[in-house]
Amino acid sequence: MLRSYQFKNKTKSVTRTIRIDEDIDFQLEKLAHEQRVSVNYFANQALRKFVEWDVFADRLGFVTLPSDIFEKLVGYTTDEQAKELGSWFGRNLAKDLIAFLFKRVDLETSVRALELLGPRYGKAFRFEYTNDGHLTTVILNHGFGRKASLFYSEAVKALLKDLVNTQVDIGLSEHQVFAQIVGPNEFRITMPAPVSPLVTQR
The missing domain is CATH 3.90.1520.10 (H-NOX domain)
Structure with a gap:
């Protein structure tokens, strides 16, 4: 039987209050409206990328290349x-x-x-x-x-x-x-979920 590995996308959520700059809030609202998702979705994706990728990429000296x-x-x-x-x-x-x-x-x-x-x-x-x-x-x-x-x-x-x-x-x-x-490779990678077409509340 296949095991399904999740990139911690299904972990339990918690509520945390943070302060963000006004211009960032404006851009989040704008992007959320354009792509029909919640501001919380974008904020969570940005934080996930930081902890799963940016920290390690910086330590290893990765650079962004066109x-x-x-x-x-x-x-x-x-x-x-x-x-x-x-x-x-x-x-x-x-x-x-x-x-x-x-x-x-x-x-x-x-x-x-x-x-x-x-x-x-x-x-x-x-x-x-x-x-x-x-x-x-x-x-x-x-x-x-x-x-x-x-x-x-x-x-x-x-x-x-x-x-x-x-x-x-x-x-x-x-x-x-x-x-x-x-070989008997019993694991499965879960690909990124597509952006929901539905508007959700902030």
Whole structure:
């Protein structure tokens, strides 16, 4: 039977009163109205991102890089350089991030880290994931071209295969990398919930 892992999205809520700057309150109200959600939703998402990502990214020296610049930089590398850089990232920075976030490096935390680096916070790629208890499939869609696929494929290989000693089949195309992990992997990553179309009260 599959276990369902939640990124602590279903934890019990508490009531806390805080003071915020007037201009921030105005922007929260504006965004909440435009996207038809509550101000509380935006505030909670911002705080969650801070405690789940920003604190650790700052400690590890992560910087925000426009996607066009990343695509240009990777494009200037040779195929071998792109592979070498990806492998180094998977073995070093990704491993450090996982250790910071989850206190252990294994298959489950590695896949969870890919979700954080992808659609949840890092925005480095789009992330698709399936698991039936025996075969885990991870797909990264990035749109940055073949050399970026070489970079990501080696990063995923180093992270999932070399670090956690797991059998992994890696494939790639122009804008996509996919990995299939064979074995009794009984966990499930819960993807970010879509924004509710309903207006809720503040």
